[in-house]
Amino acid sequence: MMIAPRGRGKSALAGMFARTLDNACCITAPAKTAVDILRRYAGPGAPFFAPDALLDRCREGMSDRWLLVDEAAALPLPLLRQLMGYFPHVLLTTTVAGYEGTGRGFLLKFCETLPCWHPLRLDEPLRWAANDPLERWLTETLLLEDADVLALAGTGAPQNTAAGAAGAGRWRIGKVGARTWRRQPAARQAFYQLLTRAHYRTSPIDLRRLLDAPSMSFFTATAHYHRQLMAGLWLVEEGGVTSRLAHDVWSGYRRPPGSLVAQSLAAHGSAWRAPRLRSRRISRIAVVPTARRRGIGLAMIAKAAEQAAGEGRDFLSVSFGYTAALWRFWQRAGFQLVRMGTHIEASRGLYSAMALLPLSDAGRRLTLRAADGFERDCRLAAGEQQDLRMEDWRCLAGFAFAQRPPEACRSALIRLIHRSTLPLPALRLWLTQPMP
Known part of the structure; x- marks a missing residue:
């Protein structure tokens, strides 16, 4: 895993590494534009796949030796875990103390669950001078740097802090x-x-x-x-x-x-x-x-x-x-x-x-009604046959005569088509088949 603040050249270095693999790799990122720099250094033959498309290809049997993921912290973690399971070698690049504020949580919540990972740190900036006063001021003002997280990035293992004594x-x-x-x-x-x-x-x-x-x-x-x-x-x-x-x-x-x-x-x-x-x-x-x-x-x-x-x-x-x-x-x-x-x-x-x-009588009445409605919808989804109640008719009226979206009225509409003798072809197709 390559970890670095902005401006350190991690995408360029990942692209150089991809070039040495002779295209025996798959490249993915949250968006194709996110890998422009990586592909510039990897060469014109570097294959890019959208994350969901790559997962479909992997399920069909396509595999390579290496998976390269740029801006890995921006991908859904369950999707990233699935992709990593299809490749023997994986290189992830991510920002830790950056403007997005996502890399730190990625290290703490995702990397700790990996059985084996090796951190690679890039510290020297390429876009500006080392110890640039503006970057230092911005980092200190916005509290972007976290010593505990940087220690984790440097060792690949969680660090104990003085909080342990306090927690006792x-x-x-x-x-x-x-x-x-x-x-x-x-x-x-x-x-x-x-x-x-x-x-x-x-x-x-x-x-x-x-x-x-x-x-x-x-x-x-x-x-x-x-x-x-x-x-x-x-x-x-x-x-x-x-x-x-x-x-x-x-x-x-x-x-x-x-x-x-x-x-x-x-x-x-x-x-x-x-x-x-x-x-x-x-x-x-x-x-x-x-x-x-x-x-x-x-x-x-x-x-x-x-x-x-x-x-x-x-x-x-x-x-x-x-x-x-x-x-x-x-x-x-x-x-x-x-x-x-x-x-x-x-x-x-x-x-x-x-x-x-x-917390109050009004709050208890609201919670009771909302929880009862949620449980009722769950039973409907499990196949229970249900009659229409007054709240269903209100929801259907909002759907028919106002602007309530069909997703918000789905349960009421299902109860309606189960009881109605009208053909209602569009509603029945939308509710019973995967059609838009």
């Missing part, structure tokens, strides 16, 4: 405001770097939100004796819109920015009142590796829920890439699953799931 003791949970981040830059840097190690999507825009974005809540857990950061929780305010706007979101006429979960429950489900209720969405949660499985994350969520309930919020929400282990964590925190995405997200290679933790 008791902790103190408290709320942190944006003023604290401005007054205590060391605390801000520790919180941000904790996020970058745990979440591959963390980027410099999150650093800006830490400092000045409205409607944010932050909680930290610090070791009682060492005062070292052990965990962090980031919440975002959602909901509280007018009845008219909530109905327009449900109808498909409006999709204003913000309120990810609340709007999704209305736009893709039957909970049109969700945007009206006031809630907080858990945007990020992270615990240092040596302090995990000690209940710190659950304790932070309980503290955040207690405060949110006292401030009149109706529920907490979370959206996450579904895995059985991650869902068990949110279940232990008291959340109920209310929605599952219908498509695998390209960035994570997982289905997106949403869950709610009710």
